[in-house]
Amino acid sequence: MDVVLACSKAQVLGQRIAKQFSAELVEYETRKFSDGEIYSRILGNVNNKEVIIVQAGYPEPNDALIELFLVVDACRSLNSRRIRVVMPYFPYARQDKRFNRGESLSLHVIADLLKSMGVSLVVTADAHFKEDYGSYDFFGIKSYNISGGTVIAEHIKEKFKLDDFVIISPDLGSRGMIDEASKNVGAKTMKIDKKRKSETEVEMTANDLDVKGKDVLIIDDIISTGGTMLKAIELMKKAGANRVFAGATHGIFSKNSFKKLEKATNYLVTTDSIQTGVMEVTLAGEIMKVIEDSRVYF
CATH class of the missing domain: 3.40.50.2020 (Rossmann fold)
Structure with missing residues (x-):
């Protein structure tokens, strides 16, 4: 059974996805220490569950990524059966190519980290590095790009x-x-x-x-x-x-x-890919179609 975990920057979208799936929204807490470091803890049950982690890559994309990595690690430590990441606005999407000598391929670095942590699926929306929609290979991770x-x-x-x-x-x-x-x-x-x-x-x-x-x-x-x-x-x-x-x-x-x-x-x-004052349109329905489509799984 799917459970949904909404990270701090995607509370609205996470709740809407859970409602679409009629899925449990996992209890979770996060906060910042005085030195800026992030603390994350899963309070609900994700043992042997298929977890959908929802996060937004803005604002504060670096904090968003660190929080995501910590949550994925926590799910793995709690023996989640499958970990899927929904991050419609994916940070560092403009850095998918090296234009100058000595530059880091930032997007590849992030993908490598997620792959090494056992993430089986990444869902993006109108990703800057993708000109088409549907299933694609995200540096070794099965992924799906939807349109808003x-x-x-x-x-x-x-x-x-x-x-x-x-x-x-x-x-x-x-x-x-x-x-x-x-x-x-x-x-x-x-x-x-x-x-x-x-x-x-x-x-x-x-x-x-x-x-x-x-x-x-x-x-x-x-x-x-x-x-x-x-x-x-x-x-x-x-x-x-x-x-x-x-x-x-x-x-x-x-x-x-x-x-x-x-x-x-x-x-x-x-859309609700990023929490704004005019996010009257939800991507939850499109995301649900992807998650439920067995063709996007390994």
Whole structure:
């Protein structure tokens, strides 16, 4: 029987997954010592159980990883039958290649640690290092990458009773998301070409952009500084869009971007991969499908 253990940065998602599975949410405690070190202890029963550990890679990604490693080790010491990690926003995902001599392949290091500790499955969502969805090999660990695009589009369509709307991809990285989402909700798609000029400044162009008088949903895998999303919203408004909605799988919202985006768009939403004030969409259902699919197991 599956039990769910929600780490400190993924309490909401962990509770939602447990509810989806009708599974026990394992009692667990964690705290920081005065010197910043992390203490973790499993209080519930995980002996001979299949444990789903849920964690978010933001904020404080280093603390999130250390806590995850400690929890995995505790499960192993308590003789859990199988350990699966759900970490939709996976930290260090941008460091999957060496670009300069002497750099660490950080993502590989993390995967090696999880593999050596006996983790049998890792579930990610719109991982930065993956352009497609489904089962994949995560440096030797069986893994599965899900998309937040469809659940975001379904949420917007239902909430605003939309019959005809356009889904926009603000850059190359989110095109797989919107292709899948549009297929599932029956919406048209349009794509924007983006050129990044700095960390916060981007230049966008779109050929044959036909959104005048139409409702538009812009979906991206991640909102960090908000530069890409803000520029895309501006472009849609200039093109005469009726209402502009914005959604992302992962909401980091650094550099005061949350307030800017709330002001710029008709509606802003994220999934619960990271705990935000607008996480109205849950990934729990998509995660449940993966866990229950025997094809993702060794």
